[in-house]
Amino acid sequence: MTSLSPDVHSTRTARGPGRWQTLVTQLLGLLVILGLWWLVTDVLKLYPPYVFPGPKAVWTEISYGLWGTGPQDGKLLSAIGGSLRRVLTGYVIAVLLGTVVGLLMGAWRPLRTTLGAYLTGIQSVPSIAFVPFAILFLGLNERAVLFVVILEGFIPVALAVSGALLNVPPALRVAGRTLGAGSLGLILRVLLPASVPSILTGLRTAWSFAWRALVGGELLIAGSTSLGELLEVGRNTANVALVLATIIIIGVIGGLFDSLLRAAEGRIRRDYGLEVPQ
Template sequence: MTTAPLSAVRRPRSMTFVWQIAGLIIIISLWWLVTDVLKIWPPYVFPSPKDVWEEFSYGLWGTGPQDGKLLSSVGSSLRRVALGYVIAVGLGGVVGLLMSLWRPLRETLGAYLQGLQSVPSIAFVPFAILFLGLNERAVMFVVIIEGFIPVALAVSGAVLNVPPAWRTAGRTLGANNFGLVTRVLLPAALPNIVTGLRTAWSFAWRALIGAELLTANPGLGRLLEVGRNTSNMALVIATIIIVGVIGALFDLLIRTLESRIRRDYGLEAGA
């Protein structure tokens, strides 16, 4: 049996990157054609790439109406989502483990969490505002609840999917209850748990933007509302791009960790 050379394995990945860059160039070119050349819509409805770039420069490093606001909003949003995500992972991990070990909890709380997972994050915002007030705690509540649910369900499902033979082997080798959990169940469930952490990040990030949009706290979501109120569509599009880029970068980071763990466990072929 022959194996493909390493260059043949790497070529598809490099070509994918080339196609992605080419696609981006095509999108920007069509955008420029529609706005600057054909002028189908007025700038306040659909701004040109130049207008959006100016908002980036104003908000990140230049001077202008939004000087520094985009950069400070990025910092505020990242601080909130980082803290909320860490809390959600900690609480979700503990609750998910307890659900996997205790069937009554799994059949009650687990069922409720399954139902709540289908509720859009924006639906929690009015409850959070009325319960906690129009403040930072309301935003954090929405972020934590949206990150907590997928983590809890992922940990519970991952531990329950560990083959029973592994539990028996752990018992046979003398592991007590604590050792069985920490040295057998959790390590065996780790690949699926990391997948749940990736999902939780996506939920938490989207929940943060939605909560900031409806509250008075500074952040990227609030900046979207400022752009709407001032009819500054260039600022809205610039903020949307920033939200997408940050979300994609963090997703790529977690996906890289997930791929690394799956390769270590023999669940994915290495490049």
């Protein structure tokens, strides 16, 4: 009877559960949550439907909003499109701006010790706190929402790029200078490529910040076609099922984009030899 060698066993343990095993576990967890939800609302009826609707009522609102006919016919689909357009525009601008500022902070110590400290402090302020300022400064319009999205996405990228450059092993810096790389060439050809795995982690954090800031800003911009507007419509009409349906859609979209960024991050980390392929 053969047994696995210690090296093979440790490698399998380090890899953790397989992809399909993780997916099955997540699906089982989702079924448990749905079952408890259905038990509380439709079986035990601990709350009236207008306070806490069941899964069927929430699914009805989702189907109405995406492809069905009803009070919110097509509104959810158009709201998703409007919100995605805003957040992707703001996110791309935030990534470009944050990368440039991060490179400058990583290359110039005085800028890193001053601006870096300020950005860290600003990052601790909830995004919703910037919405009133954005409205007063830019007006009650879409530009105010984009301002908050860009601000919330820009800071994690700038800090991630700056921190990643500082964490590059000194041996790579010495090798780059030995091969004749100047200051700019060292950053662009040595330090920046070596920092890509850490920067991708910052990009994922920036996405989550930008997505949350978007919904918070949209709640206060009346008349816009957005998920935030649907939340406000549900509140004004006491339609809790619509509110829960919109929250679920917001969570699903945020999770899907985070999964894409996580997959890209994992692929890069495997290419860099930082993770064992599963």
